[in-house]
Amino acid sequence: MxxxxxxxxxxxxxxxxxxxxxxxxxxxxxxxxxxxxxxxxxxxxxxxxxxxxxxxxxxxxxxxxxxxxxxxxxxxxxxxxxxxxxxxxxxxxxxxxxxxxxxxxxACVGFSEPGAGSDLSGMTTRVRPAADGTDDLLVSGEKMWITGAVYADLILVFGLYGDGPGGAAALVPTDAPGVLVEPVLDPLGCRAATHCRVVLDDVRIPADAVLGGGGQPLSLLFTTALSYGRMSVAWGCVGILRACLAAATADARTREQGGVPIAEHQLVARHIAELYTSERIATQVCRHAADQWDRGAADAAVTAVLAKQVAATHATRGAATAVQVLASRGFTDGHVVSRAYRDAKAMELIEGSTEISQLILARHALGTA
Ligand SMILES: Cc1cc2nc3c(=O)[nH]c(=O)nc-3n(C[C@H](O)[C@H](O)[C@H](O)COP(=O)(O)OP(=O)(O)OC[C@H]3O[C@@H](n4cnc5c(N)ncnc54)[C@H](O)[C@@H]3O)c2cc1C
The missing domain is CATH 1.10.540.10 (Acyl-CoA dehydrogenase/oxidase, N-terminal domain)
Known part of the structure; x- marks a missing residue:
């Protein structure tokens, strides 16, 4: 299919x-x-x-x-x-x-907590036995900025398993008693995705809601999940760049100033060249990462970080360039380039911020990962 x-x-x-x-x-x-x-x-x-x-x-x-x-x-x-x-x-x-x-x-996915953003080892959410003679488990904790939680039937909760140190990834129905979903008001970008605070107050789940039974190293659980997320966000950034390039080239061909299309002004042409370059670079780094992923290469996880880092940086810069080319025509809230400008910024924060991605890449390059 x-x-x-x-x-x-x-x-x-x-x-x-x-x-x-x-x-x-x-x-x-x-x-x-x-x-x-x-x-x-x-x-x-x-x-x-x-x-x-x-x-x-x-x-x-x-x-x-x-x-x-x-x-x-x-x-x-x-x-x-x-x-x-x-x-x-x-x-x-x-x-x-x-x-x-x-x-x-x-489904939505809960890694982040009020005290655990870049450093997910600080998670305090727990998945522990109900201790009432059943095989059930209780999930307790608070998750932050959970994308799509208002739509989701299930939240994939990452937390500590029992008394730790192992972790658990559990699928919790969002309508289970003890789950509270509260949207974050007025986010800067990706507004329609919705981002939520999700409180889990002794939410009872059956043992088979915990993937693989639990007890896996917490870092293995979230690194595996984040690797997929990084690839997906990186490709999303390619999409942002393609939408911005299409809007900027269309405008630059048709908008006339000084008696010629603005594309004929060399400084505007430079903007177009930079946007095109960004789209090509982001596409190539994503293709490379996808290839490593499909081949199960040993460095697949780091190529996903590289793809996200490069694509997010170019998308943020490229969206700003597109607004510059369209000027006032791109400066209204619903316009594709103004949305891209706001949305792209999130890509430098999520699935490992720019700084965290750079630390991972530096450690890889130094051989200290
Ligand atoms: C639009 C959006 C959608 C999101 N969706 C989800 C979701 O679906 N599920 C989910 O679980 N979370 C989600 N998040 C949360 C996101 O994963 C976190 O925002 C991200 O991990 C950063 O954490 P923080 O915001 O707490 O920043 P912090 O960790 O507090 O970082 C603040 C600043 O310090 C820097 N910093 C932190 N530690 C270091 C370090 N060791 N070295 C150098 N610099 C450092 C960071 O790079 C950043 O610039 C989302 C966030 C946003 C904005």
């Missing part, structure tokens, strides 16, 4: 500007995209997914990213959930949860 980008375009239509203004994507659009397998394209066909390889899944992510970074953000968290189930779930968990995630149910 391949995902039909024309069907995605039809479902999205001219929604993104209005979604951004409203801070919401219609949930039925998300469910339809989910049921097409479009939100987690790498899930294999035997689990109901499209079975895309890293490159095809990445190009699809870039396509969605060019349309709407909020939608791409929801796609990224759904993809992280699916990738984590594939990596850590047992046979039955894969069958059940991948079926849900390609069948129209929506």
């Amino acid at each position: 391949t995902v039909d980008t024309a069907a995605i375009d039809t479902l999205v239509g001219d929604g993104p500007a209005a979604w951004d203004a409203a801070g919401r994507i219609p949930v039925e659009v998300l469910r339809k995209l989910g049921a097409m397998g479009a939100l987690c394209p790498e899930v294999p066909a035997r689990f109901g997914g499209p079975g895309a390889d890293g490159l095809a899944g990445g190009e699809l992510t870039a396509h969605v990213g060019a349309l709407c970074s909020s939608l791409r953000s929801v796609m990224t968290v759904q993809g992280i959930a699916a990738a984590t189930v594939r990596r850590f779930g047992d046979r039955e968990q894969r069958r059940r949860h991948l079926g849900q995630l390609t069948g129209g149910q929506l």
